[in-house]
Amino acid sequence: MKYPNLFTSMNIGSVPIKNRAVMTAMCVGLANHDGSVSEPLAAYYEERARGGAGLIITECTRINEDDAVSHSSMLSMSHDRYIAPLKDAVDRVHAYGTKLFVQLFHPGRQNVVMFPALWRFNERMARIFPRYWDLFFKITGGFDESAMDDPKTVKRMRRYMKPLLAPSDVPCGLGVNPIRNQATKAMTIPQIKTLIGQFVAAAGRVQKAGADGVELHAAHGYLLQQFLSPYTNRREDEYGGTLENRMRLLKEIIDGIRKECGKDFPISVRLSVEEYYDMIGYAGQGIVLEEGVKMAKCLESFGIDVLNVSSGNYDTAQTSCEPVSFAQGWRKYLAKAVKDEVRIPVIAANLI
Secondary structure (H helix, E strand, O other): OOOOOOOOOEEEOOEEEOOOOEEOOOOOOOOOOOOOOOHHHHHHHHHHHHOOOOEEEOOOEEOOOOOOOOOOOOEEOOOHHHHHHHHHHHHHHHOOOOEEEEEEEOOOOOOOOHHHHHHHHHHHHHHHOOOHHHHHHHHHOOOOHHHHHOHHHHHHHHOOOOOEEOOOOOOOOOOOOOOOOOOEEOOOHHHHHHHHHHHHHHHHHHHHOOOOEEEEEEOOOOHHHHHHOOOOOOOOOOOOOOHHHHOHHHHHHHHHHHHHHOOOOOEEEEEEOOOOHHHHOOOOOOOOHHHHHHHHHHHHHHOOOEEEEEOOOOOOHHHOOOOOOOOOOOOHHHHHHHHOOOOOOEEEOOOO
16 A cells, blocks of 8 residues: 555544545535524535545634624534534544544634624524525625625625634735735734634534544634744734744633643644745745744644644635645645644644
8 A cells, every 4th residue: 555554543642533535624504594403514524434534624613703704605613502412413423433623713804894794693693593594695685705706795895894803913914915905904912812712612512522632723814824934924023023922822712621621631723834925926925934844833832732834815825725736735845834843733734
Protein backbone atom coordinates (compact mmCIF):
# COMPACT_ATOMS: atom_id res chain seq x y z
CA MET A 1 0.00 0.00 0.00
CA LYS A 2 1.32 3.45 -0.91
CA TYR A 3 0.02 4.94 2.38
CA PRO A 4 0.59 2.28 5.05
CA ASN A 5 -0.38 4.59 7.94
CA LEU A 6 -3.72 5.75 6.54
CA PHE A 7 -5.81 3.05 8.18
CA THR A 8 -3.84 2.82 11.42
CA SER A 9 -5.32 4.14 14.65
CA MET A 10 -4.06 7.19 16.51
CA ASN A 11 -4.93 9.42 19.45
CA ILE A 12 -5.86 13.09 19.48
CA GLY A 13 -5.24 13.97 23.08
CA SER A 14 -6.92 11.20 25.05
CA VAL A 15 -9.43 10.39 22.28
CA PRO A 16 -8.70 7.33 20.11
CA ILE A 17 -9.31 7.76 16.38
CA LYS A 18 -9.75 4.56 14.36
CA ASN A 19 -7.87 5.79 11.31
CA ARG A 20 -6.23 8.90 9.88
CA ALA A 21 -8.96 9.90 7.44
CA VAL A 22 -10.34 13.22 8.66
CA MET A 23 -13.31 14.93 7.08
CA THR A 24 -12.42 18.56 7.67
CA ALA A 25 -15.00 21.33 8.07
CA MET A 26 -17.04 22.11 4.96
CA CYS A 27 -20.09 24.34 4.82
CA VAL A 28 -23.00 22.37 3.37
CA GLY A 29 -25.92 24.65 4.29
CA LEU A 30 -28.14 21.93 5.72
CA ALA A 31 -28.70 23.22 9.26
CA ASN A 32 -32.09 24.52 10.32
CA HIS A 33 -32.50 28.29 9.93
CA ASP A 34 -32.44 28.71 13.72
CA GLY A 35 -28.96 27.13 13.86
CA SER A 36 -29.93 23.70 15.15
CA VAL A 37 -28.85 20.41 13.60
CA SER A 38 -31.46 19.32 11.06
CA GLU A 39 -32.35 15.78 10.04
CA PRO A 40 -30.64 16.20 6.62
CA LEU A 41 -27.45 17.45 8.28
CA ALA A 42 -27.42 14.63 10.84
CA ALA A 43 -27.95 12.15 8.00
CA TYR A 44 -25.12 13.79 6.03
CA TYR A 45 -22.63 13.28 8.86
CA GLU A 46 -23.97 9.79 9.57
CA GLU A 47 -23.35 8.79 5.95
CA ARG A 48 -19.74 10.00 6.14
CA ALA A 49 -19.26 7.99 9.33
CA ARG A 50 -20.73 4.94 7.61
CA GLY A 51 -18.22 5.53 4.83
CA GLY A 52 -15.36 5.02 7.29
CA ALA A 53 -14.00 8.43 8.29
CA GLY A 54 -12.08 8.29 11.56
CA LEU A 55 -12.89 11.89 12.52
CA ILE A 56 -15.52 14.32 11.26
CA ILE A 57 -15.21 18.05 11.96
CA THR A 58 -18.49 19.92 11.53
CA GLU A 59 -18.92 22.97 9.39
CA CYS A 60 -18.30 26.35 11.03
CA THR A 61 -20.58 26.83 14.02
CA ARG A 62 -21.34 30.30 15.36
CA ILE A 63 -20.80 31.23 18.98
CA ASN A 64 -23.37 34.04 19.25
CA GLU A 65 -26.48 35.37 17.53
CA ASP A 66 -25.41 39.02 17.60
CA ASP A 67 -22.56 39.39 15.12
CA ALA A 68 -21.45 35.84 14.23
CA VAL A 69 -24.31 34.90 11.89
CA SER A 70 -22.81 34.56 8.42
CA HIS A 71 -25.40 32.64 6.41
CA SER A 72 -28.95 31.40 6.66
CA SER A 73 -28.36 27.69 7.29
CA MET A 74 -25.34 27.51 9.56
CA LEU A 75 -24.91 25.67 12.84
CA SER A 76 -25.00 27.47 16.19
CA MET A 77 -23.90 26.57 19.72
CA SER A 78 -24.83 29.93 21.23
CA HIS A 79 -27.55 28.57 23.54
CA ASP A 80 -28.39 25.41 25.47
CA ARG A 81 -31.30 24.70 23.13
CA TYR A 82 -28.79 23.54 20.51
CA ILE A 83 -27.37 20.75 22.70
CA ALA A 84 -30.07 18.10 22.18
CA PRO A 85 -30.19 18.26 18.34
CA LEU A 86 -26.38 18.03 18.21
CA LYS A 87 -26.42 15.04 20.57
CA ASP A 88 -28.63 13.14 18.14
CA ALA A 89 -26.09 13.68 15.33
CA VAL A 90 -23.20 12.75 17.63
CA ASP A 91 -24.88 9.49 18.64
CA ARG A 92 -25.49 8.57 15.00
CA VAL A 93 -21.85 9.23 14.11
CA HIS A 94 -20.59 7.32 17.15
CA ALA A 95 -22.57 4.26 16.07
CA TYR A 96 -19.93 3.70 13.37
CA GLY A 97 -16.94 4.23 15.65
CA THR A 98 -16.28 7.69 14.20
CA LYS A 99 -15.44 10.70 16.38
CA LEU A 100 -16.91 14.17 15.90
CA PHE A 101 -15.46 17.61 16.65
CA VAL A 102 -17.43 20.86 16.33
CA GLN A 103 -15.71 23.83 14.70
CA LEU A 104 -16.37 27.09 16.56
CA PHE A 105 -16.31 30.25 14.49
CA HIS A 106 -16.77 33.99 14.21
CA PRO A 107 -16.56 35.59 10.73
CA GLY A 108 -15.26 39.01 11.78
CA ARG A 109 -14.68 41.34 8.82
CA GLN A 110 -15.47 38.59 6.32
CA ASN A 111 -19.21 38.68 6.69
CA VAL A 112 -22.17 40.01 4.76
CA VAL A 113 -23.30 42.46 7.39
CA MET A 114 -27.01 42.13 6.67
CA PHE A 115 -26.98 38.81 8.49
CA PRO A 116 -26.26 39.89 12.07
CA ALA A 117 -28.98 42.56 12.01
CA LEU A 118 -31.50 40.68 9.91
CA TRP A 119 -31.15 37.32 11.62
CA ARG A 120 -31.74 38.70 15.10
CA PHE A 121 -35.08 40.02 13.87
CA ASN A 122 -35.86 36.83 11.96
CA GLU A 123 -35.14 34.63 14.95
CA ARG A 124 -37.55 36.60 17.14
CA MET A 125 -40.25 36.46 14.47
CA ALA A 126 -39.78 32.70 13.98
CA ARG A 127 -40.40 32.13 17.67
CA ILE A 128 -43.74 33.95 17.39
CA PHE A 129 -44.84 32.61 14.00
CA PRO A 130 -43.88 28.94 13.39
CA ARG A 131 -44.06 29.25 9.59
CA TYR A 132 -42.16 32.54 9.49
CA TRP A 133 -39.13 31.11 7.65
CA ASP A 134 -41.29 29.79 4.83
CA LEU A 135 -42.86 33.22 4.44
CA PHE A 136 -39.48 35.00 4.63
CA PHE A 137 -37.91 32.99 1.83
CA LYS A 138 -41.07 33.23 -0.27
CA ILE A 139 -40.95 37.01 -0.01
CA THR A 140 -37.22 37.36 -0.57
CA GLY A 141 -36.97 34.64 -3.16
CA GLY A 142 -34.29 33.03 -1.02
CA PHE A 143 -31.41 35.32 -0.15
CA ASP A 144 -28.37 34.83 -2.31
CA GLU A 145 -25.13 36.77 -1.89
CA SER A 146 -25.40 37.83 -5.53
CA ALA A 147 -28.34 40.00 -4.43
CA MET A 148 -25.71 42.35 -3.02
CA ASP A 149 -24.67 43.13 -6.60
CA ASP A 150 -27.98 44.96 -7.07
CA PRO A 151 -27.44 48.66 -6.19
CA LYS A 152 -31.05 49.03 -5.02
CA THR A 153 -30.71 46.04 -2.68
CA VAL A 154 -27.44 47.37 -1.29
CA LYS A 155 -28.95 50.83 -0.69
CA ARG A 156 -31.96 49.33 1.06
CA MET A 157 -29.89 46.97 3.20
CA ARG A 158 -27.37 49.60 4.27
CA ARG A 159 -30.08 51.41 6.19
CA TYR A 160 -30.20 48.45 8.54
CA MET A 161 -26.51 47.50 8.67
CA LYS A 162 -24.19 48.36 11.51
CA PRO A 163 -20.40 48.47 11.07
CA LEU A 164 -19.01 44.95 11.29
CA LEU A 165 -16.97 44.18 14.38
CA ALA A 166 -13.33 43.44 13.55
CA PRO A 167 -10.02 43.72 15.42
CA SER A 168 -8.62 46.35 13.06
CA ASP A 169 -9.16 50.10 12.95
CA VAL A 170 -8.40 50.24 9.21
CA PRO A 171 -10.77 49.33 6.35
CA CYS A 172 -9.22 45.85 6.21
CA GLY A 173 -5.64 45.87 5.04
CA LEU A 174 -5.24 47.18 1.53
CA GLY A 175 -7.92 49.78 2.11
CA VAL A 176 -10.88 47.59 1.14
CA ASN A 177 -12.95 45.01 2.92
CA PRO A 178 -13.01 41.76 0.95
CA ILE A 179 -16.83 41.78 1.20
CA ARG A 180 -18.36 44.77 -0.61
CA ASN A 181 -16.17 47.46 1.03
CA GLN A 182 -18.00 47.22 4.35
CA ALA A 183 -16.80 49.33 7.25
CA THR A 184 -14.95 47.73 10.16
CA LYS A 185 -13.92 48.91 13.59
CA ALA A 186 -11.65 47.73 16.36
CA MET A 187 -13.20 45.61 19.10
CA THR A 188 -13.12 47.08 22.58
CA ILE A 189 -11.56 45.16 25.46
CA PRO A 190 -14.99 44.42 27.01
CA GLN A 191 -16.15 43.09 23.62
CA ILE A 192 -13.08 40.85 23.45
CA LYS A 193 -13.75 39.48 26.93
CA THR A 194 -17.37 38.81 25.98
CA LEU A 195 -16.22 37.02 22.83
CA ILE A 196 -13.88 34.80 24.85
CA GLY A 197 -16.75 33.86 27.13
CA GLN A 198 -18.92 33.00 24.13
CA PHE A 199 -16.31 30.65 22.67
CA VAL A 200 -15.85 28.97 26.04
CA ALA A 201 -19.59 28.59 26.67
CA ALA A 202 -20.08 27.12 23.19
CA ALA A 203 -17.33 24.58 23.84
CA GLY A 204 -19.05 23.59 27.07
CA ARG A 205 -22.28 22.93 25.16
CA VAL A 206 -20.42 20.84 22.59
CA GLN A 207 -19.07 18.70 25.40
CA LYS A 208 -22.52 18.33 26.97
CA ALA A 209 -23.83 17.09 23.62
CA GLY A 210 -21.34 14.23 23.77
CA ALA A 211 -19.09 15.42 20.96
CA ASP A 212 -15.44 14.44 21.18
CA GLY A 213 -13.75 17.85 20.89
CA VAL A 214 -13.82 21.33 19.41
CA GLU A 215 -11.91 23.13 16.71
CA LEU A 216 -11.21 26.86 16.82
CA HIS A 217 -11.37 28.36 13.32
CA ALA A 218 -8.30 30.58 13.13
CA ALA A 219 -7.87 30.30 9.37
CA HIS A 220 -9.13 31.75 6.08
CA GLY A 221 -9.20 35.32 7.36
CA TYR A 222 -11.99 34.98 9.93
CA LEU A 223 -11.98 36.80 13.25
CA LEU A 224 -9.39 34.73 15.13
CA GLN A 225 -6.98 34.92 12.19
CA GLN A 226 -7.57 38.66 11.97
CA PHE A 227 -6.03 38.94 15.42
CA LEU A 228 -3.12 36.69 14.41
CA SER A 229 -2.21 38.48 11.19
CA PRO A 230 -0.03 41.61 11.28
CA TYR A 231 -1.85 42.59 8.08
CA THR A 232 -5.28 42.97 9.70
CA ASN A 233 -4.34 43.48 13.35
CA ARG A 234 -3.30 47.11 13.76
CA ARG A 235 -4.06 47.26 17.46
CA GLU A 236 -1.66 49.00 19.85
CA ASP A 237 -2.83 47.37 23.08
CA GLU A 238 -2.15 43.95 24.62
CA TYR A 239 -3.92 42.23 21.71
CA GLY A 240 -1.79 43.74 18.94
CA GLY A 241 1.77 44.27 17.81
CA THR A 242 4.06 41.43 18.85
CA LEU A 243 3.38 37.79 18.03
CA GLU A 244 2.72 37.14 21.71
CA ASN A 245 0.10 39.88 21.81
CA ARG A 246 -1.56 38.85 18.56
CA MET A 247 -1.91 35.30 19.91
CA ARG A 248 -3.30 36.44 23.25
CA LEU A 249 -6.96 36.09 22.22
CA LEU A 250 -6.49 32.48 21.11
CA LYS A 251 -4.56 31.65 24.27
CA GLU A 252 -7.27 33.08 26.51
CA ILE A 253 -9.95 31.13 24.64
CA ILE A 254 -7.92 27.92 24.94
CA ASP A 255 -7.29 28.53 28.64
CA GLY A 256 -11.00 29.16 29.16
CA ILE A 257 -12.02 25.97 27.38
CA ARG A 258 -9.54 23.96 29.44
CA LYS A 259 -11.06 25.40 32.62
CA GLU A 260 -14.61 24.74 31.39
CA CYS A 261 -14.15 21.31 29.77
CA GLY A 262 -11.08 19.81 31.43
CA LYS A 263 -7.73 18.67 30.10
CA ASP A 264 -9.09 15.53 28.42
CA PHE A 265 -11.43 17.36 26.01
CA PRO A 266 -9.46 17.80 22.77
CA ILE A 267 -8.93 21.20 21.20
CA SER A 268 -7.98 21.58 17.54
CA VAL A 269 -6.99 24.84 15.87
CA ARG A 270 -7.43 25.34 12.15
CA LEU A 271 -4.59 27.68 11.27
CA SER A 272 -3.62 29.55 8.12
CA VAL A 273 0.16 29.36 8.34
CA GLU A 274 0.62 31.37 5.13
CA GLU A 275 -1.65 34.13 3.81
CA TYR A 276 0.02 34.23 0.37
CA TYR A 277 -0.14 37.98 -0.11
CA ASP A 278 2.85 37.61 -2.41
CA MET A 279 0.52 35.89 -4.90
CA ILE A 280 -1.45 39.12 -5.32
CA GLY A 281 1.57 41.40 -5.47
CA TYR A 282 2.19 42.22 -1.80
CA ALA A 283 5.25 40.21 -0.86
CA GLY A 284 6.07 39.96 2.84
CA GLN A 285 2.64 41.06 4.01
CA GLY A 286 0.54 39.21 6.57
CA ILE A 287 1.35 35.77 7.93
CA VAL A 288 4.23 34.11 6.08
CA LEU A 289 5.21 30.49 6.65
CA GLU A 290 8.10 31.21 9.01
CA GLU A 291 5.79 33.05 11.41
CA GLY A 292 3.00 30.55 10.78
CA VAL A 293 5.24 27.78 12.08
CA LYS A 294 6.03 29.90 15.15
CA MET A 295 2.30 30.28 15.74
CA ALA A 296 1.88 26.51 15.51
CA LYS A 297 4.62 25.97 18.11
CA CYS A 298 3.00 28.54 20.38
CA LEU A 299 -0.34 26.79 20.09
CA GLU A 300 1.30 23.50 21.01
CA SER A 301 2.75 25.19 24.09
CA PHE A 302 -0.76 26.46 24.95
CA GLY A 303 -1.82 22.83 25.27
CA ILE A 304 -3.92 22.16 22.17
CA ASP A 305 -4.14 18.58 20.90
CA VAL A 306 -4.05 18.84 17.10
CA LEU A 307 -3.28 21.40 14.39
CA ASN A 308 -5.33 21.61 11.18
CA VAL A 309 -3.03 23.35 8.70
CA SER A 310 -4.51 25.56 5.99
CA SER A 311 -3.79 28.89 4.28
CA GLY A 312 -5.17 32.08 2.84
CA ASN A 313 -8.05 34.47 3.55
CA TYR A 314 -10.70 36.21 1.46
CA ASP A 315 -8.11 38.55 -0.04
CA THR A 316 -6.23 35.49 -1.32
CA ALA A 317 -9.19 33.14 -1.52
CA GLN A 318 -7.72 31.13 -4.36
CA THR A 319 -5.24 29.67 -1.89
CA SER A 320 -7.88 28.16 0.40
CA CYS A 321 -10.50 27.19 -2.21
CA GLU A 322 -8.24 26.49 -5.15
CA PRO A 323 -9.37 26.49 -8.78
CA VAL A 324 -8.74 23.30 -10.76
CA SER A 325 -5.68 24.89 -12.37
CA PHE A 326 -3.74 24.43 -9.12
CA ALA A 327 -1.66 21.25 -8.95
CA GLN A 328 -2.74 18.47 -6.61
CA GLY A 329 -0.71 18.64 -3.42
CA TRP A 330 0.68 22.09 -4.23
CA ARG A 331 0.63 23.23 -0.59
CA LYS A 332 1.28 20.03 1.33
CA TYR A 333 4.68 21.55 2.21
CA LEU A 334 2.84 23.80 4.68
CA ALA A 335 1.67 20.85 6.79
CA LYS A 336 5.12 19.27 6.58
CA ALA A 337 6.79 22.47 7.78
CA VAL A 338 4.52 22.44 10.84
CA LYS A 339 4.85 18.69 11.43
CA ASP A 340 8.64 19.01 11.45
CA GLU A 341 8.42 21.42 14.40
CA VAL A 342 5.66 20.04 16.63
CA ARG A 343 4.93 16.74 18.33
CA ILE A 344 1.14 16.86 18.34
CA PRO A 345 -0.86 15.45 15.39
CA VAL A 346 -1.13 17.58 12.25
CA ILE A 347 -3.99 17.51 9.75
CA ALA A 348 -3.16 18.29 6.12
CA ALA A 349 -6.21 19.63 4.29
CA ASN A 350 -7.23 20.42 0.71
CA LEU A 351 -5.92 18.99 -2.56
CA ILE A 352 -3.65 16.41 -0.98
